[in-house]
Amino acid sequence: MRQKKTLTKLIALCIAIITTCSAFLVSAGCTNDSPIDTSKSQLKVYSFTGGVGRAFLDDAITRFQNDYANYEFEPGSGKKGVQIIPSAVKSTEINTLASSGNHVLFAEAANYDALVSGEDVLEVTDIVTKPLNQVLGSDVCSETATIESKLYPESKDYLTFKDGKYFGLPHYTYYSTLIYNKKLFDDNKLYFINNPGEVTQPEEYFIFSSTDVKSCGPDGKMGTSDDGLPATWDEFWILCDYMKETITPFTFTNTNSGESIEYLLNAVYLNLAGKDQARLNYTYDSKGEKITIIESFDTQGNPVTKEEVVTNENYGVVLNSQLAKYQAIEVANKVINATDYRSTDSKTGLNMLRVQQNFIESRHYGSKPTAFLIEGSYWYNEAADANYFDDAKNAYNGFESMNEFLPMPLPRVYSGTAEDVKQVASTKKDGIIKHVVNDQPDAYGVINAKFAGDTNLINLAKMFFAYCYTQESLEQFTILSRCPKNMNYEIPEGKLTGYAKANWEYYKSADLVNPYSSSDIYMNKKRQFSLHLSNSFWRGKTYTSVYASMRDGRTPQSYFEDVMIKMA
Amino acid sequence: MQKQRTMKKEYVQKLIFYVSIIGLPLIQFMIFYLFVNFNSLLLSFKNYEMIGGELTQSFAGFTHLLDAYKLLFTEPLFAYCLKNSVVFYLLNVISGTVFSLSFSYYIYKKRNYSNFFKAMLYLPAIVSGMVLSVVFKYFFNLGIPAIVKMVTGTNILGWTDNFIVEYYMVVIYNFIISLGSNMLIYTGTMASISESSIEAAQLDGANKYQEFWYIVIPSIFRTLSLFLVTNLLTIFNGQHNIFNFFGQKASEKLYTFGYYLYIQVLGANGNLVEFPPIAALGLALTSFAIPIMFTVRWLFNKYGPSEE
Numbered sequence: 001m002r003q004k005k006t007l008t009k010l011i012a013l014c015i016a017i018i019t020t021c022s023a024f025l026v027s028a029g030c031t032n033d034s035p036i037d038t039s040k041s042q043l044k045v046y047s048f049t050g051g052v053g054r055a056f057l058d059d060a061i062t063r064f065q066n067d068y069a070n071y072e073f074e075p076g077s078g079k080k081g082v083q084i085i086p087s088a089v090k091s092t093e094i095n096t097l098a099s100s101g102n103h104v105l106f107a108e109a110a111n112y113d114a115l116v117s118g119e120d121v122l123e124v125t126d127i128v129t130k131p132l133n134q135v136l137g138s139d140v141c142s143e144t145a146t147i148e149s150k151l152y153p154e155s156k157d158y159l160t161f162k163d164g165k166y167f168g169l170p171h172y173t174y175y176s177t178l179i180y181n182k183k184l185f186d187d188n189k190l191y192f193i194n195n196p197g198e199v200t201q202p203e204e205y206f207i208f209s210s211t212d213v214k215s216c217g218p219d220g221k222m223g224t225s226d227d228g229l230p231a232t233w234d235e236f237w238i239l240c241d242y243m244k245e246t247i248t249p250f251t252f253t254n255t256n257s258g259e260s261i262e263y264l265l266n267a268v269y270l271n272l273a274g275k276d277q278a279r280l281n282y283t284y285d286s287k288g289e290k291i292t293i294i295e296s297f298d299t300q301g302n303p304v305t306k307e308e309v310v311t312n313e314n315y316g317v318v319l320n321s322q323l324a325k326y327q328a329i330e331v332a333n334k335v336i337n338a339t340d341y342r343s344t345d346s347k348t349g350l351n352m353l354r355v356q357q358n359f360i361e362s363r364h365y366g367s368k369p370t371a372f373l374i375e376g377s378y379w380y381n382e383a384a385d386a387n388y389f390d391d392a393k394n395a396y397n398g399f400e401s402m403n404e405f406l407p408m409p410l411p412r413v414y415s416g417t418a419e420d421v422k423q424v425a426s427t428k429k430d431g432i433i434k435h436v437v438n439d440q441p442d443a444y445g446v447i448n449a450k451f452a453g454d455t456n457l458i459n460l461a462k463m464f465f466a467y468c469y470t471q472e473s474l475e476q477f478t479i480l481s482r483c484p485k486n487m488n489y490e491i492p493e494g495k496l497t498g499y500a501k502a503n504w505e506y507y508k509s510a511d512l513v514n515p516y517s518s519s520d521i522y523m524n525k526k527r528q529f530s531l532h533l534s535n536s537f538w539r540g541k542t543y544t545s546v547y548a549s550m551r552d553g554r555t556p557q558s559y560f561e562d563v564m565i566k567m568a
Numbered sequence: 569m570q571k572q573r574t575m576k577k578e579y580v581q582k583l584i585f586y587v588s589i590i591g592l593p594l595i596q597f598m599i600f601y602l603f604v605n606f607n608s609l610l611l612s613f614k615n616y617e618m619i620g621g622e623l624t625q626s627f628a629g630f631t632h633l634l635d636a637y638k639l640l641f642t643e644p645l646f647a648y649c650l651k652n653s654v655v656f657y658l659l660n661v662i663s664g665t666v667f668s669l670s671f672s673y674y675i676y677k678k679r680n681y682s683n684f685f686k687a688m689l690y691l692p693a694i695v696s697g698m699v700l701s702v703v704f705k706y707f708f709n710l711g712i713p714a715i716v717k718m719v720t721g722t723n724i725l726g727w728t729d730n731f732i733v734e735y736y737m738v739v740i741y742n743f744i745i746s747l748g749s750n751m752l753i754y755t756g757t758m759a760s761i762s763e764s765s766i767e768a769a770q771l772d773g774a775n776k777y778q779e780f781w782y783i784v785i786p787s788i789f790r791t792l793s794l795f796l797v798t799n800l801l802t803i804f805n806g807q808h809n810i811f812n813f814f815g816q817k818a819s820e821k822l823y824t825f826g827y828y829l830y831i832q833v834l835g836a837n838g839n840l841v842e843f844p845p846i847a848a849l850g851l852a853l854t855s856f857a858i859p860i861m862f863t864v865r866w867l868f869n870k871y872g873p874s875e876e
Contacts (some may be wrong), residue, residue: 008683055833111839114840115838119839238646257819347725347726348723350709518621524841527835543820548819548820
C-alpha cells in the first residue's frame with residue numbers, strides 16, 4: 001500500500017516537473033548563449049527569420065565586427081570593437097518594442113507609421129541623408145552615395161510622412177507569385193506555338209519540336225524569355241487542361257486557411273491591373289485617368305463594366321469594384337474548385353515546407369510531376385535552408401538537369417489569344433507589357449527608441465544600421481537570402497546564380513508596386529486596400545476570405561458583389 | 569517594550585505573508601482586468617486619426633458605439649457569430665454539466681479506475697491549448713488521411729480543407745477540451761459534501777441516482793450555477809480555438825463573436841486608428857452580456873435547488 005502511494009507521488013511529481021519545465025524548455029532554443037565579451041561594446045540585433053533566413057545577418061555581423069575591431073564605441077571605457085548578439089527568430093517583437101532588449105530590429109509585418117506615431121522607433125535621418133563614407137568612416141566604406149539615394153520615390157514619400165524625417169528603412173521584399181519548373185515545360189513542350197491557325201485538337205496549340213516558333217507570351221513581344229508561356233488566362237486554362245492527365249497543374253499549402261490563395265489573387269490582380277491602377281489602392285487619386293470597374297452583372301452573370309476615375313471621395317466604391325479584382329477571384333475559384341487542377345498536398349493540410357519539398361521532387365517521386373507552386377518568391381531560400389535541394393540532388397540522378405525553378409510570368413490580359421496580347425503590347429512603351437510585382441512583407445529595419453538616452457549605444461546602433469545598407473551589404477544580402485532588399489540598387493553581372501539570379505532579374509525587370517503612401521486616407525484605412533496578407537483587400541462585407549467562400553460553393557459573382565458593397 | 573516589539577514583528581511578518589500571497593493576484597487583476605477594461609471603455613469613445621502625419625485624438629461621443637450596434641444588427645456575418653457562439657456555449661454546458669458531473673460523481677464514489685480516469689480526463693487541461701489543438705489538427709489533417717490511404721488506397725481530404733466536417737471537428741474538439749477542467753472543480757466540491765448527509769440518504773433507502781440528484785446536485789449547485797453563469801460570457805468573448813485551427817482565415821460559417829474580435833485586434837497590427845471601433849463593438853457585446861448574466865443568476869438563485 002505504502003509502495004503504491006510512493007509510486008503515485010513519484011508519478012505526480014514527475015508530471016509536475018515536466019509541466020513546469022516545458023515553458024522553459026520551449027524558450028531554451030531561443031536564447032543566444034554567446035558569452036559576453038566585456039572588452040568590447042555590445043549591440044543586440046533582432047531579425048525575423050521567415051523567408052530570408054539568418055545567413056545575411058551573420059555575414060553582416062562578421063564583417064562589421066572585423067571592420068570595427070579596433071574602434072572605440074564607448075570612448076574612455078577601454079573597450080575596443082563590438083560584439084553583436086543576434087536574435088534571429090520568428091516572433092512579433094516589433095509590436096512590443098518597449099519590452100524588447102534588442103537595439104536594432106529587422107522585422108516583417110511592421111506597422112511603420114504606428115511605430116513612428118507611438119514614438120517607439122528612433123529617428124535616423126542623419127545616417128540616411130549623409131554620404132555613407134561619412135557615416136561609417138572612409139577607411140571602412142568608400143561609398144559617397146547616401147542611403148536616401150537608394151530609396152524608391154514611394155518609399156521616401158512614406159518613410160518621411162512625419163515632419164520629413166526618417167525613422168526606419170525598408171528591409172527585404174518578396175512578391176506573390178507562381179513558381180514553375182522550366183525543364184518540365186521544355187521536356188514536355190508545354191509552350192504555345194506562334195499562330196496555331198484553326199485548332200481541332202488541343203495539342204495543336206503547342207509546339208511539336210523545340211525549333212518551332214513560340215508565341216509571344218504574356219509580355220506580348222516575340223523573342224523574349226517568356227515566349228510560349230500562356231499569354232492570357234484563356235490560354236492558361238487550355239494549358240492546364242492539356243497537361244492535367246500527366247502533370248498536376250497546381251500545388252499549394254492550405255494551412256493558414258487560404259494564405260496561398262491570397263498569393264495567387266495578388267499575383268493575378270497585379271498583372272491584370274498593371275502598376276498604375278494597383279498604386280491607386282494606396283494613393284486614392286487617379287488624377288483624371290479612368291480605370292475599368294464593374295457596375296453590375298447581367299442576367300447571364302457577365303460583368304457590366306464602365307470606366308471611372310478614382311478620387312478622394314469615391315475611392316471606396318470604385319477601388320472595390322475593379323474588374324481586375326473580379327477576374328482574379330474567377331481565377332482563384334477555378335484553382336480551388338477544379339479538383340483535377342490541384343495536387344493531393346493542397347487538399348490534405350500539408351505544411352508549406354512539405355509542399356515545397358514535394359514540388360521540388362515531383363518529377364522523381366510520386367505519381368505525377370507538378371507544374372506550378374503558389375508561393376511567395378522567398379520560397380527557394382526556405383527550401384534550401386531545409387536542405388531539400390541538397391537532399392534531392394543526392395537522392396535522384398539527373399535532378400539538376402531535370403529541374404529549374406523560376407518565377408512564372410503571368411498573363412496581363414484576361415481573355416483572348418497571344419495575337420490579342422500582341423495588339424495590346426504594341427500600344428505600350430518598347431512594345432512590351434511589363435509584369436508587375438508587389439512588395440509583400442511590410443518589412444522594415446528600425447532602431448529601438450527605448451535606448452535613446454544612451455548616446456554611445458545609439459551611435460553604435462546607427463553605424464551598424466547604416467552598414468547594412470552599403471552596396472556591399474545589399475549585394476551580400478541578395479546573394480545569401482536570394483531575396484532583394486526593397487531598395488533601388490544594382491548587382492554586377494556574375495555575382496548571382498541559380499534562383500537568386502532568376503528572382504533578382506524578375507524583380508528588377510518588373511513594374512514594382514510599393515504598398516504605401518503618405519496619404520491620410522492610406523494611414524487611416526490602409527487595411528481596407530493593402531494587398532498584404534490578412535488585410536481586407538480580398539474580404540467582402542459578409543465573407544471573410546475568397547478561399548473559404550469559394551470552397552463553400554459561393555460563386556465569384558456573389559463574392560464580388562459582397563466586396564463591391566463593402567465601402568458603399 | 570519587548571512585548572510590543574514582538575507584536576510589531578509579528579504584525580510585519582503577517583503583513584509580508586499577506587502581501588506576498590495576495591499581491592501578485594491583485595497586480596494581475598489590476599493590469600489584466602481593471603486597466604485593460606477601463607482602457608477599452610475609454611477607447612470606445614475616442615477617435616484616432618492620422619492627419620498630415622500626426623496622430624490626433626478626439627472625443628467620438630457615441631458614434632463608435634452606435635456604429636457597433638448597427639453593425640451587429642445589419643451584418644450577416646454576425647448571424648453566424650451568434651449561432652456558433654450559442655452552439656459552443658450549449659455544448660460547453662452539456663459537456664460541463666451532464667458529462668463532467670457524471671464522471672465527477674463516478675470519481676467521487678471512487679469506482680473502478682477512478683483515479684486513472686481523473687488523470688486522463690484532466691490531462692488535456694494541463695497541456696497548452698495551442699499545443700493540444702495543433703496535435704489534434706495534424707492528427708486529423710495528416711494522420712487520418714494517411715491511415716485511410718494505407719488501408720483503402722484512396723486519398724481523402726484533410727479536415728481543415730473538408731468544409732463538410734470542419735465545423736463538427738471544431739465542435740468535437742471544444743466538447744472534449746471542456747470536460748477535464750470542470751470535472752476537477754466538481755470532484756473537489758463533491759469531496760466537501762458531508763459524509764453524514766450521504767449516509768442519512770443511504771439509510772433512508774436512496775439509490776445512487778437519488779443520492780446524486782437529491783444530495784450531490786443541491787450540495788454543489790452554487791459551484792454549478794457559477795460555472796453556468798460565468799460561461800455565459802463565452803458567448804460574447806470566446807474564440808473557441810477557431811484561431812488555433814484556422815488562423816485568421818476561418819470560414820465565416822465558423823465565426824464566433826470572440827473570434828471576430830480576436831482577428832480584428834490582430835489585424836489592426838498595433839494601429840491605434842483601428843482600435844476604437846473594435847473596443848466599441850466589445851462594449852456593445854458587454855451591454856448584452858451583463859443583463860443576460862444577471863437574469864440567469866437571479867433565476868438560478870430563485871428556482872435552483874437548495875441544500876436544505
